[in-house]
Amino acid sequence: MTEITVRSPATVSNVVCGFDCLGFALESPYDEITVRISPEPGIRIVNNDDFGLPTDPALNVAGVALRALADDAGVGHGFEMVSSKRIKPGSGVGSSAASACGAVVAANELLGGRYSRKELVHFAMAGEELASGSRHADNVAPCIFGGFVLVRSVDPLDVVPLDCPPLWAAVIHPQIEIKTSEARALLPKDVPLRSAVRNWSNLGAFVVALEKGDTKLMSRSMVDEIVEPVRGTLIPGFEQVRAASLAAGAIGGGISGSGPSMFMLCETRESAVAVRDAMDAVFLETGIDFNTYVSPIEPNGVRVV
Amino acid sequence: MTEITVRSPATVSNVVCGFDCLGFALESPYDEITVRISPEPGIRIVNNDDFGLPTDPALNVAGVALRALADDAGVGHGFEMVSSKRIKPGSGVGSSAASACGAVVAANELLGGRYSRKELVHFAMAGEELASGSRHADNVAPCIFGGFVLVRSVDPLDVVPLDCPPLWAAVIHPQIEIKTSEARALLPKDVPLRSAVRNWSNLGAFVVALEKGDTKLMSRSMVDEIVEPVRGTLIPGFEQVRAASLAAGAIGGGISGSGPSMFMLCETRESAVAVRDAMDAVFLETGIDFNTYVSPIEPNGVRVV
Numbered sequence: 001m002t003e004i005t006v007r008s009p010a011t012v013s014n015v016v017c018g019f020d021c022l023g024f025a026l027e028s029p030y031d032e033i034t035v036r037i038s039p040e041p042g043i044r045i046v047n048n049d050d051f052g053l054p055t056d057p058a059l060n061v062a063g064v065a066l067r068a069l070a071d072d073a074g075v076g077h078g079f080e081m082v083s084s085k086r087i088k089p090g091s092g093v094g095s096s097a098a099s100a101c102g103a104v105v106a107a108n109e110l111l112g113g114r115y116s117r118k119e120l121v122h123f124a125m126a127g128e129e130l131a132s133g134s135r136h137a138d139n140v141a142p143c144i145f146g147g148f149v150l151v152r153s154v155d156p157l158d159v160v161p162l163d164c165p166p167l168w169a170a171v172i173h174p175q176i177e178i179k180t181s182e183a184r185a186l187l188p189k190d191v192p193l194r195s196a197v198r199n200w201s202n203l204g205a206f207v208v209a210l211e212k213g214d215t216k217l218m219s220r221s222m223v224d225e226i227v228e229p230v231r232g233t234l235i236p237g238f239e240q241v242r243a244a245s246l247a248a249g250a251i252g253g254g255i256s257g258s259g260p261s262m263f264m265l266c267e268t269r270e271s272a273v274a275v276r277d278a279m280d281a282v283f284l285e286t287g288i289d290f291n292t293y294v295s296p297i298e299p300n301g302v303r304v305v
Numbered sequence: 306m307t308e309i310t311v312r313s314p315a316t317v318s319n320v321v322c323g324f325d326c327l328g329f330a331l332e333s334p335y336d337e338i339t340v341r342i343s344p345e346p347g348i349r350i351v352n353n354d355d356f357g358l359p360t361d362p363a364l365n366v367a368g369v370a371l372r373a374l375a376d377d378a379g380v381g382h383g384f385e386m387v388s389s390k391r392i393k394p395g396s397g398v399g400s401s402a403a404s405a406c407g408a409v410v411a412a413n414e415l416l417g418g419r420y421s422r423k424e425l426v427h428f429a430m431a432g433e434e435l436a437s438g439s440r441h442a443d444n445v446a447p448c449i450f451g452g453f454v455l456v457r458s459v460d461p462l463d464v465v466p467l468d469c470p471p472l473w474a475a476v477i478h479p480q481i482e483i484k485t486s487e488a489r490a491l492l493p494k495d496v497p498l499r500s501a502v503r504n505w506s507n508l509g510a511f512v513v514a515l516e517k518g519d520t521k522l523m524s525r526s527m528v529d530e531i532v533e534p535v536r537g538t539l540i541p542g543f544e545q546v547r548a549a550s551l552a553a554g555a556i557g558g559g560i561s562g563s564g565p566s567m568f569m570l571c572e573t574r575e576s577a578v579a580v581r582d583a584m585d586a587v588f589l590e591t592g593i594d595f596n597t598y599v600s601p602i603e604p605n606g607v608r609v610v
Contacts, residue, residue, distance in 0.1 A: 021506040152510040152526055153503075160510050160522065190495040193531070198458075200505035201326040205457040205465050207509045211516045217465065221457055226498070 003036040004109045005305040008102030009146075009298045010087045011094035012169065012263045013138035016222045016254040017202040021151050023142040025298040026093065026169060032084040032305065033062070033102035037110055041078045043067060048084040053099075061127035065100035068126040069107055073114070079107055091173045092261035097139030100127025105144060105302040117144050117301070118159055125154075132180055139257070146301035148210055165213035167297045168272035170250065172241060172279040173261045175289035178234050183258035186230040195225055215251050215267055222252030222265075235259050240282045248278035269294065308341040309414045310610045313407030314451075314603045315392045316399035317474065317568045318443035321527045321559040322507040328443040329453040330603040331398065331474060337389040337610065338367070338407035342415055346383045348372060353389040358404075366432035370405035373431040374412050378419070384412055396478045397566035402444030405432025410449060410607040422449050422606070423464055430459075437485055444562070451606035453515055470518035472602045473577035475555065477546060477584040478566045480594035483539050488563035491535040500530050520556050520572055527557030527570075540564050545587045553583035574599065 007030045013023035038044065043057040043066050057063025066079055081103055087095040104123045108115045115123075124140040141149040141159045152158040202221040209217035232238040232255065245253060245264040249271045253264035264279075266272035272294045283290045312335045318328035343349065348362040348371050362368025371384055386408055392400040409428045413420045420428070429445040446454040446464045457463040507526040514522035537543040537560065550558060550569040554576045558569035569584075571577040577599040588595045 017505070018509070019505075020502045021509065150506065150509050150513065152506050152522075158510070158525060160513055162513060188498055191498050191501055193493055193496050196496055196501040196504065196531075197325045199501065200322070200324075200508045201455065201457050203505045203509045204323070204326065204455050204512045205463070207512050208455065208465055208467060208516065211513065217457075220463060226501075 001110060003034060004106045005032060005034040006102050006106045006109075006302050007032055007305055008098040008105070008302045009143060011097055011139045011142045012171075012256045013094065013142075014227065014255065014257055016224045016228070016252065017199050017206055018150070019224065019227045020136065021138055022148065022203070023094075023138040024148040025142045025146045025301060026171070026295040027298040028293065028295045029086045029093070031087055031098045031102055033099070033106055034082040035103060035106035035110060036080045038078040038080045041076065043070070043078060044080045046080070046082045048082050049086075051085055051089055053083075053085070053089065059130070061096040061131045062099040062103035064130045065124045065127035066103045066107055069104050069115070069123040072123070073111055075111070088173070090177060092178070092255070092257040092259050093171065093173070094139035094143060094257065096127060096131035097124065097143045100124040101140050101143040101302050109304060118157060120144050121159055122157055142301070144301045146299045147297060150207065162207060162210050164210040164297065165215070168266045168269055168294065169297065170245065170264045170266060170272045170275040170279060170292065170294050171256065171261055172276075172283060172290055172292045174235065174237070174283065176236070176260050178259045180258055183231055183234065186234070187227065188230070191226050199224065199226055218265070219251045222254065224254055228254055231255055231259060235262065236288060237282055237286050238262065241279050244278040244282050245275045248274045250275045269296070306415060308339060309411045310337060310339040311407050311411045311414075311607050312337055312610055313403040313410070313607045314448060316402055316444045316447045317476070317561045318399065319532065319560060319562055321529045321533070321557065322504050322511055323455070324529065324532045325441065326443055326456050327453065327508070328399075328447040330447045330451045330606060331476070331600040332603040333598065333600045334391045334398070336392055336403045336407055338404070338411055339387040340408060340411035340415060341385045343383040343385045346381065348375070348383060349385045351385070351387045353387050354391075356390055356394055358388075358390070358394065364435075365404075366401040366436045367404040367408035369435045370429045370432035371408045371412055374409050374420070374428040377428070378416055380416070393478070395482060397483070397560070397562040397564050398476065398478070399444035399448060399562065401432060401436035402429065402448045405429040406445050406448040406607050414609060423462060425449050426464055427462055447606070449606045451604045452602060455512065467512060467515050469515040469602065470520070473571045473574055473599065474602065475550065475569045475571060475577045475580040475584060475597065475599050476561065476566055477581075477588060477595055477597045479540065479542070479588065481541070481565050483564045485563060488536055488539065491539070492532065493535070496531050504529065504531055523570070524556045527559070529559060533559055536560055536564060540567065541593060542587055542591050543567065546584050549583040549587050550580045553579045555580045574601070
């Protein structure tokens, strides 16, 4: 086998009370990535889309992740990668994670599957470091494992895949730009112990609710009084979208990643469609361009096409 | 039925990364509490032990909890309670919770079981408020439900019983006094966001580990860098007890409640005995009086004898 194509899913990280540790995978949108073994050493990147991402492998998140894997594997040959991105960079649903994960999962298949999924998360984090300046795994871990994944620790890497019932998500992506540096600068350095206690109580309950399939408990525990109050201000219509979504039957939701996308979890496809319609109605009033989509939670992560 | 006797178990709260929200019940020690319906209204308390607790029901945690239940129930008769405490007050394993919970569970049985366990937790919290000045539920909820219980929220009360594998605990009670006010004064008002993130990542993982019965993950996630570093200083030998316990095979552990007791979770009775022996060896060196015990996690909470 000298060529392989994978689908690499969008992911939602910073899941409300799970700031910096909890994410999940979406069935759509996804990127399609083909990786080939090439006889010459080095990594070549071809972008088969209009996003204008760098083709220099040292400046490309997938290139950096592939480099990390190739260096570890000590292969003599090179890799060529053709990326057909459908996940818009900067939208807040794990576009860079999809690129990095798709590349390393495909390359691993070409190498006979020598690496575990956890090791692939480790390589993909090199891409996240290039994209955001920090080695975080709450997009790459769900992208590779699928479903909901808790990242207990980044160093050492400790990834905990969670059971969850079948769930759907409605996502809205307002066409505004939020600079990661701006979203990061808003984060408080310290938080009141009382708020922190409420947050970990909520995260504990949310994780149990996922494991038990208790959507009512999920709903009660999807509360974030630490990050959302500051980052929500960057997203026009944030509170209205949430209120309309909950009124339309959403379990709960919040900011996806550091925004500008917002997500809402729903029990069924029908519910997610109703929530998307409610999101649409709110945003049509704002005059801001946006797009919305509906997707089941993707259970398996990056997969070979 | 005009009289009933219950056994009310000791409990461990503030379970490492579960500060202020996670507790579990022990099979021993326990209090034995008899409640009788008496024709005259009001509450009378007889203490059948040597702890010298107040018999004025307005100053007694069980009296206050019984009062809360009786007022809500609007009964015309009174209650007489005989308390045979074995859980030493102030030891940090939920002595006041055992009194309050035993009283309200017994009274509820006498009233035909009209209240749910969650409602009984609510009444018992009145006792905790008298004992400590705050309405917390992380001892009373596991005392009434048994097993591990996560308290997502106190107001409104939201109690989440957790699945867990069969586990044992080794507990050491150094005979020193830690004033609740002193333990409370040490708590930081604010905590670094990064520490808080690590704590909720650990709590999420610990709760999943309990649900899945993954003792290795439990072990990795039993980390507290927020409360333990300050409160641990009040307990002589704290770090030595932990190190010796882990070396003897404990899964993990920490301060029970606000101390001075320490607990260690273990996979088997044999392991818990070995850990208790290790605790004994550490404390024999200190010259401080202490006692240790070994108990399975109690799965059902207060029970009728």
